[in-house]
Amino acid sequence: xxxxxxxxxxxxxxxxFQDWTPERLGAILDNADTMLQVLDRPVKxxxxxxxxxxxxxxxxxxxxxxxxxxxxxxxxxADVLTFAAGASSVSKGESLRDTLEVLTSYKVDAYIVRHxxxxxxxxxxxxxxxxxxxxxxxxxxxxxQALLDAYTIRQExxxxxxxxxxxxxxxxHSRVARSNxxxxxxxxxxxxxxxxxxxxxxxxxxxxxxxxxxDPKEAxxxxxxxxxxxxxxxxxxxxxxGSLQEYAxxxxxxxxxxxxxxxxxxxxxxxxxxxxxxxxxxxxDGPQSRILKQVENGQAIRMSVLYHLLVGRN
Amino acid sequence: xxPKAVILTADEVRRALTRIAHEIIERNKGAENLALIGVHxxxxxxARRLAEKLSTLEGVDxxxxxxxxxxxxxxxxxVAQQPIIRETQVPFDLRDRRVILVDDVLYTGRTVRAAxxxxxxxxxxxxxxxxxxxxxxxxxxxxxxxxxxxxxxTAASEVVKVKLQETDEVDSVELWDMEALR
Numbered sequence: 271x272x273x274x275x276x277x278x279x280x281x282x283x284x285x286x287f288q289d290w291t292p293e294r295l296g297a298i299l300d301n302a303d304t305m306l307q308v309l310d311r312p313v314k315x316x317x318x319x320x321x322x323x324x325x326x327x328x329x330x331x332x333x334x335x336x337x338x339x340x341x342x343x344x345x346x347x348a349d350v351l352t353f354a355a356g357a358s359s360v361s362k363g364e365s366l367r368d369t370l371e372v373l374t375s376y377k378v379d380a381y382i383v384r385h386x387x388x389x390x391x392x393x394x395x396x397x398x399x400x401x402x403x404x405x406x407x408x409x410x411x412x413x414x415q416a417l418l419d420a421y422t423i424r425q426e427x428x429x430x431x432x433x434x435x436x437x438x439x440x441x442x443h444s445r446v447a448r449s450n451x452x453x454x455x456x457x458x459x460x461x462x463x464x465x466x467x468x469x470x471x472x473x474x475x476x477x478x479x480x481x482x483x484x485d486p487k488e489a490x491x492x493x494x495x496x497x498x499x500x501x502x503x504x505x506x507x508x509x510x511x512g513s514l515q516e517y518a519x520x521x522x523x524x525x526x527x528x529x530x531x532x533x534x535x536x537x538x539x540x541x542x543x544x545x546x547x548x549x550x551x552x553x554x555d556g557p558q559s560r561i562l563k564q565v566e567n568g569q570a571i572r573m574s575v576l577y578h579l580l581v582g583r584n
Numbered sequence: 585x586x587p588k589a590v591i592l593t594a595d596e597v598r599r600a601l602t603r604i605a606h607e608i609i610e611r612n613k614g615a616e617n618l619a620l621i622g623v624h625x626x627x628x629x630x631a632r633r634l635a636e637k638l639s640t641l642e643g644v645d646x647x648x649x650x651x652x653x654x655x656x657x658x659x660x661x662x663v664a665q666q667p668i669i670r671e672t673q674v675p676f677d678l679r680d681r682r683v684i685l686v687d688d689v690l691y692t693g694r695t696v697r698a699a700x701x702x703x704x705x706x707x708x709x710x711x712x713x714x715x716x717x718x719x720x721x722x723x724x725x726x727x728x729x730x731x732x733x734x735x736x737x738t739a740a741s742e743v744v745k746v747k748l749q750e751t752d753e754v755d756s757v758e759l760w761d762m763e764a765l766r
Binding site for chain 1: 652654655656657660661662663665667668669670671672701705706707
């Protein structure tokens with residue numbers, strides 16, 4: 271019944287993938303299969319986390335990640351305390367640490383943290399004494415998004431071993447790209463990050479299994495999965511792009527660009543999408559798109575992550 | 585290392601399952617509208633073998649499924665390592681069926697309790713019966729089996745090991761001292 275010790279020690283948190291062995295990551299993906307089955311049943315709920323309270327601590331706006339985590343926790347029978355910074359004392363100047371102490375007094379058993387500052391989830395992990403799941407911190411990491419991307423690719427091909435994944439767009443500002451670049455090579459895939467040179471930090475090329483290119487055709491050639499990143503218009507005022515049209519003309523994931531990929535290639539997007547900017551409607555809604563599948567898989571992956579971190583911790 | 589005693593040989597396992605199959609038919613007045621659901625791990629091959637016997641005896645194909653109870657365990661907060669969740673597969677409608685839940689050993693009753701919860705979440709069967717190859721006693725919950733291959737009074741310090749061809753390449757039931765297995 272128990273996991274073999276070859277999986278390595280169980281990390282107490284999911285902040286990024288640094289402490290996670292491929293075996294433990296594989297177990298999360300495997301258990302997500304079961305969680306998907308649960309979601310297909312008339313009773314979409316199991317008692318595994320009954321009696322535990324999960325705090326959804328969102329210091330940055332988010333709808334889909336927050337609701338996905340909230341539903342995931344409820345499907346596992348946990349109680350959920352949702353904390354949104356905009357409606358809290360944080361907006362009155364309270365520090366993260368003080369807020370955390372208040373939340374701790376509510377006897378929370380785990381924290382799901384979204385914050386605009388890189389490293390915020392690490393800070394919570396240091397002070398909370400409870401498992402912390404990083405739901406996105408600044409530009410640094412968004413590990414559950416990467417896990418659901420990996421899961422969606424694995425669902426298609428059975429394995430990530432030897433698969434090429436092209437990630438196009440605003441890599442510079444994307445925690446999704448960073449987490450995928452960290453995770454996918456651990457699971458045997460090769461990652462190509464592609465975008466205009468201004469949005470492609472050269473330092474990422476030193477990550478194992480990751481290459482950079484500014485040429486979208488080269489990035490997508492022979493790819494098994496093509497992911498478009500959201501172009502964060504609010505961050506484009508720094509002269510990163512000549513124009514949005516110029517960006518779309520070159521880097522948009524569309525049917526023409528997809529011809530370079532494997533014929534079975536799937537299209538991914540972490541959402542929300544800027545249609546006809548980083549992705550064409552044809553690609554977003556076409557037969558190769560797995561964008562809605564990603565959303566469904568996200569809930570199963572988050573159930574699996576909660577289960578992995580919380581079961582057996584008492 | 586040798587077991588303290590061999591409780592059932594391969595032939596005795598076969599006979600016990602044949603007897604259980606007959607009892608199932610007698611109690612349910614045939615094999616219509618039955619389903620066999622094995623609890624991971626060894627309950628699954630036992631359920632399949634019982635289905636084969638029911639098919640031979642009654643000419644009825646009884647559907648079989650597999651049930652993993654990991655997410656329903658009441659000791660999840662105490663387990664030291666990460667429990668691996670295995671597949672649950674019940675590819676038929678439970679409504680109006682009498683389900684025979686099949687496991688290898690009945691001990692505290694906690695696995696059966698979890699299995700009942702898991703099963704009821706999958707649908708609403710007309711009834712649930714329990715078949716086990718060995719009942720070793722020490723119940724912690726008010727649960728009893730409807731069909732028992734072998735009643736085996738044991739000490740808490742003993743371990744009952746069920747081995748099946750499908751999982752262990754041999755059919756037998758052995759009694760071991762827990763100390764000997766450490």
